[in-house]
Amino acid sequence: MYILGISGGHTTPRDIIRGGGHDPSACLLKDGKLIAFAEEERFINVKHAPGYCPNNAVKYCLNEAKISLDDVDYISFHVWHQHPDDRRAMITTVLNKIGAFLKMSAVKANTFMPRHHLSHCASAYLLSGFKSASIISADAVGDHGQTTLLAEGENNSINFLNDYMMPHSLGYFYGLLTEYLGFRFANGEGKVMGLAPYGQPKYDFSEIIRCGNIIHENAPPQLWVNKEIYGWAGDQPKLESILGPARKRGEPITQRHMDIAATVQKKTEEAMYKLTEYLVERTNKPKLAIAGGVALNCCVNGVLLRSGLISEIFVQPSANDAGVALGSALLCALYYGDKIDWKMEHTYYGPEFSNNEIEAELKKHKLSYEQHDDIASIAGDLVSLGYIVSWFQGRMEVGPRALGNRSILADPRDPKMKDRLNHRVKHREPFRPFAPSMLAERASEWLIDAHPSPFMILAFNVKKEKREEIPAVVHVDGTTRPHTVERSVNEKYWTLIKTFEEKTEVPVVLNTSFNIRGEPIVCTPKDAIDTFLKTGIDYLAIGDFLIGKT
Structure with a gap:
């Protein structure tokens, strides 16, 4: 059974002010398993995509499963309005927008409408x-x-x-x-x-x-x-x-x-x-x-x-309103008899691009590049030498954190790296901290009361004797917001960090999202190349290709 979960698409000013029109998203379940999940902002390059319908996110989910909207058994959409007539009007409006975007004369689908906070609860507990x-x-x-x-x-x-x-x-x-x-x-x-x-x-x-x-x-x-x-x-x-x-x-x-x-x-x-x-x-x-x-x-x-x-x-890593698309779909799946028996261990449910697709985009931009079989080791070496490396691999993350597939990476040992990144790339307020990715098996050596943190959504105190070793990712109060990386979850990214450790004896890299201030995380090879070219990033490691400016 296919279930399409959607969030967003209601565009009245009152809804947007109340928070109901931000972070539109779509996900697709097949027999209770998550096939695809993405936020609309990534496709249209508008951060949080306030007031937008998740048209592109829906299209991506359907394409990932190689189905059409007619193949979907249920469309689940969390309740927003209180009166039943308003709810029906809302879902009709959203489905008409999606249908028009997909060039369908009409959208005929069964709908399921759980409540907003119940959908949030489901997105966390059930996974x-x-x-x-x-x-x-x-x-x-x-x-x-x-x-x-x-x-x-x-x-x-x-x-x-x-x-x-x-x-x-x-x-x-x-x-x-x-x-x-x-x-x-x-x-x-x-x-x-x-x-x-x-x-x-x-x-x-x-x-x-x-x-x-x-x-x-x-x-x-x-x-x-x-x-x-x-x-x-x-x-x-x-x-x-x-x-x-x-x-x-x-x-x-x-x-x-x-x-x-x-x-x-x-x-x-x-x-x-x-x-x-x-x-x-x-x-x-x-x-x-x-x-x-x-x-x-x-x-x-x-x-x-x-x-x-x-x-x-x-x-839930998509704890914002993007996550209610997932929660509502999970509730629908349970209601109609599918089993939900898996744990969410990663966020890699977005688009992926082949080396052929990436190389075609590099040629369009007339860029010089090298191809490597061991791109993770090459990138890890470059980070250890002090270069800022943008890292574009595999399926895009869903949620507000870059977790090793759409990331900008740097050396956390450099006390000036935070200022370098802000000046050359991110242009953020100087008081905002950067976060680390670290080998999960080494986290207890660096964090007090370490706990798995696969989604960069928990703050920990860094051990006092370790703070001076990674100053670029330790906040003013001695805390950090780590991403603990399991080899079984993302082997390529784990290999990059392991290479950095072999060069430096530090199993930690600075990881910030691959975007600039005011824009969402990059989605496509074109997005990645454009961001690389207009910032002070030194290298772009995209698929098996490496592009440098030095």
């Missing part, structure tokens, strides 16, 4: 490998005003326990303070997370957010967000009355802004701790599966992992 688990979905808002869902999973069944409704939203709280600090909602939250360690959580947020008061025994903690803080950049009078003037975009960042960012991060960590504490105590299930936009906060995830409340954690 976690956990038989029993506590489950949290937290983002800005889903259907019916639901902002957070607490649930438990047992034998692939999800049982609803508690939820929180607007305006009491951790996602909106973080996003609105992101706007206050001069960054963009649903885009700049990672910048606030990166800024936070430079400050101290010294601000009184009691008029903004509270979490933890218990009404009576066994009741969930109260989560309260002041509805008066809602408002966008230039129109946040309540926040300004509490915290002072908002930072305008482009203005200098002061210590006050750093301290506010630190307080935002601290309050989010405290709230997620309280929710997890209550949930695990109620369910007696110490394994935690989480999704939703809040789950992209790797520092929160690291706090939960180290808290002692849980024994294991699985964070």
